[in-house]
Amino acid sequence: MRLLLLTFLLVFSAAKSQNWNIATGGNVLHNGLCPTIGPNTPNLLWSGGLPSQIAFAPVTDSIYLATVRIDNISDPLNGNKIVMMDIRTGDTIWTRKLPVDFPATDWSNRVSAIRNGVLYASRSGNSNEAYLYALDASNGSILWKSDSLIGESINEGACFLPGGDLLVGNLFSIARISSANGSTVWQTSRLGYQNGAELAVYGSKVYGLMNIANAVRVAAYDTTSGQMLYTSPPLSGGLVQQLGLFMSDNGTIYVPRSQNNPTTDFLFSLTDNGSAIVLNWSFPIDYVPFSSSGIGPDGSVYCYNPSGRVVRLNPQNGSVVDSSLVVLYGDAFQPRMSIDSTGKVFLTNGGFNDGNLYSFNADLTLRWQSAVPNVNVGGPVLGWEGTLVICGIGTDFRAYKNETTTGIENSYIEASFELYPNPASDFIFIKDLDQDTELSIVDLNGKEVDRTRVLTNPHRVDVSGLARGVYLIRALSGNTSVARRLVKY
Numbered sequence: 413m414r415l416l417l418l419t420f421l422l423v424f425s426a427a428k429s430q431n432w433n434i435a436t437g438g439n440v441l442h443n444g445l446c447p448t449i450g451p452n453t454p455n456l457l458w459s460g461g462l463p464s465q466i467a468f469a470p471v472t473d474s475i476y477l478a479t480v481r482i483d484n485i486s487d488p489l490n491g492n493k494i495v496m497m498d499i500r501t502g503d504t505i506w507t508r509k510l511p512v513d514f515p516a517t518d519w520s521n522r523v524s525a526i527r528n529g530v531l532y533a534s535r536s537g538n539s540n541e542a543y544l545y546a547l548d549a550s551n552g553s554i555l556w557k558s559d560s561l562i563g564e565s566i567n568e569g570a571c572f573l574p575g576g577d578l579l580v581g582n583l584f585s586i587a588r589i590s591s592a593n594g595s596t597v598w599q600t601s602r603l604g605y606q607n608g609a610e611l612a613v614y615g616s617k618v619y620g621l622m623n624i625a626n627a628v629r630v631a632a633y634d635t636t637s638g639q640m641l642y643t644s645p646p647l648s649g650g651l652v653q654q655l656g657l658f659m660s661d662n663g664t665i666y667v668p669r670s671q672n673n674p675t676t677d678f679l680f681s682l683t684d685n686g687s688a689i690v691l692n693w694s695f696p697i698d699y700v701p702f703s704s705s706g707i708g709p710d711g712s713v714y715c716y717n718p719s720g721r722v723v724r725l726n727p728q729n730g731s732v733v734d735s736s737l738v739v740l741y742g743d744a745f746q747p748r749m750s751i752d753s754t755g756k757v758f759l760t761n762g763g764f765n766d767g768n769l770y771s772f773n774a775d776l777t778l779r780w781q782s783a784v785p786n787v788n789v790g791g792p793v794l795g796w797e798g799t800l801v802i803c804g805i806g807t808d809f810r811a812y813k814n815e816t817t818t819g820i821e822n823s824y825i826e827a828s829f830e831l832y833p834n835p836a837s838d839f840i841f842i843k844d845l846d847q848d849t850e851l852s853i854v855d856l857n858g859k860e861v862d863r864t865r866v867l868t869n870p871h872r873v874d875v876s877g878l879a880r881g882v883y884l885i886r887a888l889s890g891n892t893s894v895a896r897r898l899v900k901y
Contacts, residue, residue, distance in 0.1 A: 467790030
């Protein structure tokens, strides 16, 4: 049998070190999808932390959990600090304030992103430019200060290229910054939108929003040179855009247009065909400034309809598949979302008096909810071992534990046999297994739902009768059991 076995240590380590590198959407696609299993119940792992008058979203890398806590909102230079915590316990590892380089314009300390043990932070954010700093996540020491100024707003963050370099979306430019020393690799001019200038990376291209003749367009840039390649047709008019785009893992681009105007506020689906960006469909959405939407493991799109419900859309045509109870009501209008590998949707509605955390199944039926007053944009974040973290004000910092970290998904060694398509709806094909190898399909509760034997190469398996969700395809030969994950939609 031609199987490449990974050591248990490597699989165990990979299962633990899930990260939420960027506050909005967690990853370079900003789609909220995290390859780990979140909590099934609202059981607290820990709670408490340094007090804050406003809640900001954290970022995580391995055991590190970083955010900003504000002591005095009226003193942007000195009344706040970056806090690094241990996500496993909630303990504070260190705090620090960034240097004040421009006393007349520098804003609050703010975290931009985190990766590979380095936290990136800045004092940009109030229509001002400032330097980007790289901090050692273990002790807060400054590793470098960027050559160029950045102009990220308070609700934006950098994203990463595969080698680690940062891409920063500013109001008037896009910059690639070396992760080694902070030097500027390239910088390209553009007119973007404040609070909507974040970038998304897919393959060799980076995508961002542009304002051309007071209309929103998506532009594609080459990640190596920074050259703008082409733009989409205009999506809708207006000068306000408080949300960046997000993408699916097949490269589909989604633009949530949000300026509190029902004639313009839609979620747009677009495709880059290699020479142009074309519109697929649009869907009317609620006014949700500073929010995030999401993509499920089966490719479903999650956003917010004008009646204040979360809706699950068919990615092919934008039709509504499922909808939730009303979550946006009263003073709740800044929802943030994360989705785990089994399709569970976690949502904070952004409310103050009406702040709540919701856990939904993939079909948006409610699992549980918990009041989180003044949650603002303080979560939810999925990190280490599926820990779910929420930031509130005061000392209402909390983490919910994942009870399934030693469950079925981590009990098999990953194999190199090929399985496609994945996600799948009707059939899958499996290559590179010896004839007569036994195949078992197991759900994440450990229940075997089907068993067959390999007859051909590739071997076809009918999965049309499986319920939507995540499964393990186990290959059994003698005393060896290896597996790959399958997403069924």
